[in-house]
Amino acid sequence: MTYSIEARDLRLDYRGSPALRGIDFRLAGGGIYGLIGRNGSGKTSLLSLVASLAKPTAGTLLVDGEDPFENPRIMPDVCLVQDRIKDSGDEIWKVGSFLRTAAALRPRWDQEYADRLVDLFELPRRKRISSLSLGKRSALNIIVGLASRAPVTIFDEAYVGLDAPSRYAFYDEVLADYMAHPRTVIMSSHLVEEVDSLFEEVLILDEGRLLVHEDTDDLRSRGVSLTGPAQAVDDLRHGLTVLNEQVLGGTKSITVYGDLDEDALSRARAAGVEAGPVRLQDLFVHLTRKDRR
Numbered sequence: 001m002t003y004s005i006e007a008r009d010l011r012l013d014y015r016g017s018p019a020l021r022g023i024d025f026r027l028a029g030g031g032i033y034g035l036i037g038r039n040g041s042g043k044t045s046l047l048s049l050v051a052s053l054a055k056p057t058a059g060t061l062l063v064d065g066e067d068p069f070e071n072p073r074i075m076p077d078v079c080l081v082q083d084r085i086k087d088s089g090d091e092i093w094k095v096g097s098f099l100r101t102a103a104a105l106r107p108r109w110d111q112e113y114a115d116r117l118v119d120l121f122e123l124p125r126r127k128r129i130s131s132l133s134l135g136k137r138s139a140l141n142i143i144v145g146l147a148s149r150a151p152v153t154i155f156d157e158a159y160v161g162l163d164a165p166s167r168y169a170f171y172d173e174v175l176a177d178y179m180a181h182p183r184t185v186i187m188s189s190h191l192v193e194e195v196d197s198l199f200e201e202v203l204i205l206d207e208g209r210l211l212v213h214e215d216t217d218d219l220r221s222r223g224v225s226l227t228g229p230a231q232a233v234d235d236l237r238h239g240l241t242v243l244n245e246q247v248l249g250g251t252k253s254i255t256v257y258g259d260l261d262e263d264a265l266s267r268a269r270a271a272g273v274e275a276g277p278v279r280l281q282d283l284f285v286h287l288t289r290k291d292r293r
């Protein structure tokens with residue numbers, strides 16, 4: 001089951017200080033979406049609204065066509081997983097009881113899958129959460145997100161604390177389980193290098209504004225690095241946004257963002273300029289650089 005998510009001029013202030021400054025987007029649902037942004041850009045604020053942990057200051061937010069805030073139909077079907085169990089009082093629970101409680105709150109919970117994930121992430125069922133390492137606590141939360149099978153499942157930086165083998169196991173699980181049980185999955189992070197291949201669409205937040213919302217492949221194709229003789233590279237830059245520029249002797253390398261057509265690319269090659277792809281992480285870094293704001 002999949003739910004759409006729609007925001008119209010969505011705003012959130014904390015005591016008069018804006019965290020979201022008028023956000024508009026529509027996620028059709030049934031996809032894995034990447035929400036990227038620098039620290040403090042508003043990712044958690046936006047996701048908290050979707051999960052009904054807060055009410056917008058202004059604007060509209062709709063999940064499956066309805067306002068999610070204190071909405072008894074929508075709330076059990078939105079599962080927000082944060083990086084670890086913070087000082088919420090949950091630390092006194094044993095792993096097994098914590099999962100049983102999560103199961104009771106989630107109408108689409110799959111216990112067999114939860115058990116398999118507990119084994120995969122090697123979590124001790126009888127231990128108290130307070131005695132788990134931070135990475136194991138993250139894994140426990142991730143298990144709740146996956147096994148909930150919630151039509152809207154959100155991982156808010158949830159995997160950043162996992163070690164590399166566990167992170168890769170998590171990415172494999174997200175993809176496999178999403179294929180078997182399509183739903184709306186949102187993964188937020190400022191570290192996208194390992195996960196960007198999972199995203200069908202990417203949203204980039206910057207200082208409370210939505211800078212980009214695009215199909216991931218389209219976004220990638222808009223970023224090109226051009227390296228070659230300085231003059232030849234400069235001849236190509238007209239009409240394109242130059243995100244980054246480096247000069248080494250007579251060689252120049254620029255990262256451009258925009259629609260570079262095939263004609264321009266052939267001219268570039270003829271002039272000895274090499275055109276290469278730009279990683280999503282680099283595009284994100286350049287697009288959100290302080291001096292570009």
Ligand SMILES: Nc1ncnc2c1ncn2[C@@H]1O[C@H](COP(=O)(O)OP(=O)(O)OP(=O)(O)O)[C@@H](O)[C@H]1O
Pocket residue numbers: 014018019037038039040041042043044045046190
């Ligand atoms: N409870 C709060 N009270 C006051 N201001 C807050 C609160 N939570 C967030 N903010 C502010 O709102 C803005 C957005 O914060 P938010 O946590 O949504 O960003 P983020 O993109 O999730 O950041 P990070 O990657 O560091 O987790 C920041 O300026 C932050 O200081």
